[in-house]
Amino acid sequence: METKQNPFIQKLLVVANVFASQKHILAIRDSFITLMPATIIASFWVLVNNLLLSPTNGVLKNVPWLTNLSAIGGQVYNATLGVFAILIAFLIGYNLATSYKDRDPLFAGIFSVIAFFIMLPATLKVTATNQKTVEVGAIFSQNEVSATGMFLAIIVGLIGTTLLCKFNTKKRLVIKMPDAVPPAIANSFNVLIPAFLVSTILGIVEYVCVTLLNSNVPDLIVKFFQAPLIGSFQSIFGILLYVFLSNLLWAFGLHGTFILGSIAEPVLLTAIQQNMDALKSGHALPNIVTKPFIDCFGWMGGGGVMICLVIAILIGSKREDYQAIGKVGALPSLFNVSEPIMFGLPVVFNPLLGIPLIVAPIVTVAIGYFATAVGLVARTSVLIPWTTPPIISGYLATNGDIRASILQVVLIIIGTLIYLPFVRLANREKPLN
Template sequence: MTIGYKLAQSYGEEGLIGGVMGLVSYLIVLPAQVVLTDVEGKSVTAAAVMTQTQTSATGMFLAIIATLFSVTWLCKFTKMEKLKIRMPESVPPSIAKSFNVLIPAFLVTTILGLIEVLIVWVFATDIPTIIAKFFQAPLVASFQSIGGLVLYVFLSNLLWAFGLHGTFILGSIGEPIMLTAIQENMDALKNGEALPNIVTKPFLDAFGWMGGGGMIICLVIAIMIASKREDYRSITKVGIVPSLFNVSEPLMFGIPVVFNPLLGIPLIIVPIVTVTLAYYATAFGLIAKTSVLIPWTTPPIISGYLATNGDWKASLLQVILIAIGVLIYIPFVKMANKAAQKETN
């Protein structure tokens, strides 16, 4: 709904129409029938139903793709004069505009319906299966590699270093993938199977964004230990409570950390180190894989325990990662002390 709303507005069309079309297009491309397993283990074909798989994070890619295509087509068709319904001048413009979208909406829904029917007839499959196999699965797999994880974390914090909200900007790319990964882990846990994915959204929240972007909780502790600058210490006292709930903006822009060459380096390095260590700790079975979708504002230490479904070793790992991050931040905090002294002199 929101993607369709904003996309239609970007084309100069009514946002509500785009939102409705996004929802309708998603429902159209869902399979008309699904095969379910009853309590006795028998397969049952059900029509006109929506499953948890389709309406959870696993179906997010399908919803995004269907909305982008359908709303774009709708806006293109709406601009064609031949497809507009001519109304008398006495009709209010708002009503006339709603009539103008009828034929384009009919064409878009017809096209989507025909595509779904043809895929079912010709390939004996459906659009959700194709999306999951050829688009969603490769993206999820790329994030499960240490290289993909490190690249994502590096780019997120590099943007932060230049004053841009990296986790928000790249979240539109990464979050659907990582939400799909945690959904797969949750489904596997429910079915008593081995959890397939290491990198999920709660994994990154628990081991890469403690205190917010750049593992700011480590900077808070480093400043309280090693900083002699009153401006740093006073701002940190204000920002320490938000950082406990992974809100880093007061310190990012208050100290500031952004556009700060000294603090920008550990801002990028520390999260890479922590997620790398957490990745291999999970891969070697030292801690459990994440299987619970916790709120991103969950405080550190608690977040690791909850995200891994009650593994205390994950909380212990968080303590170790915070300590390592503090040790990396401290030399740069001391350099900031010296830089302040030179400016005073």
């Protein structure tokens, strides 16, 4: 028997689905997913270098020949997260052009990287050892091409690729070559005029910023876009709003982390990059909220701190269906995969379990935020894989602070206590056939 859905829920689902399937949003999301192996590799070496091989506070700091091996991890980092903006620019161009069904998505990816570099300053101010600042040309700093420069890469990649794809559809801008010309050469000429026009437009924009505004595009992006976004996520209200919306979407059967991740991922990755840079230079870590912070304190067991629901089911559920699904979903939840429980019970479209699904992560993130703000636990400074099990993840993400693991245990207990009354209420419901 079908139940009539609430009109508000229907409208919310429509809006969420439209947002999640939008070309530009999908291009950002798919690009981050593609780069996940690279971020995990970089995260591993950042962890090893800081936790084990650091000559100042590493576990092996008294073994010089081992600490010297940190150069290996440094090189791997430079080739992964150190050029993250370049990689993300290419993938956004490629994925967006593919969704536009452009004739040459590979060149679109290459052109997206070109567009990114067009917007970077032609000279760089460098401070020498004698404290004298000089301008040097034809070099780029890691600050521009790493995750810190990711916002510029995303914005320029989206704009440049969109213009290129639109111009590619104009037949007047296509140079038609004779049929005898090999296809590879013909395709190169086909995109020549559109690429020339778009690169010229972007070059003019960069020139105007430098000459009329006495600034450059990266600085303007940071000032008017990146800094406000990061600042909003660093406030308790901003991060709790994000957590609320993510789990509200989960309650209606939509992958909230994926849908909102296109907005949140660049912000949270930039925040952890800033913390990592500060740790490397010996400065105080600037950000509380980062990607590993959310993974450690908001997504334990997956969306809705699902590991707490699993424990609550194993403790308080008398329903055979809940017990069976809880046991099946226990192992995935240890690695922060929530789908078996989320759709198996189900939790989605379940008014009873939907309440703690939204409330529990808000509580755990709020406690984690205040505990970090007052210094009870260290700020996150290591980008760990999101599949790292709870308790271990807190220790690793905070560069070896055992207090973060203890806090995770406390938060799991609190989350379980939030879920437990609702699980016991579900005992009165009739199991689904």
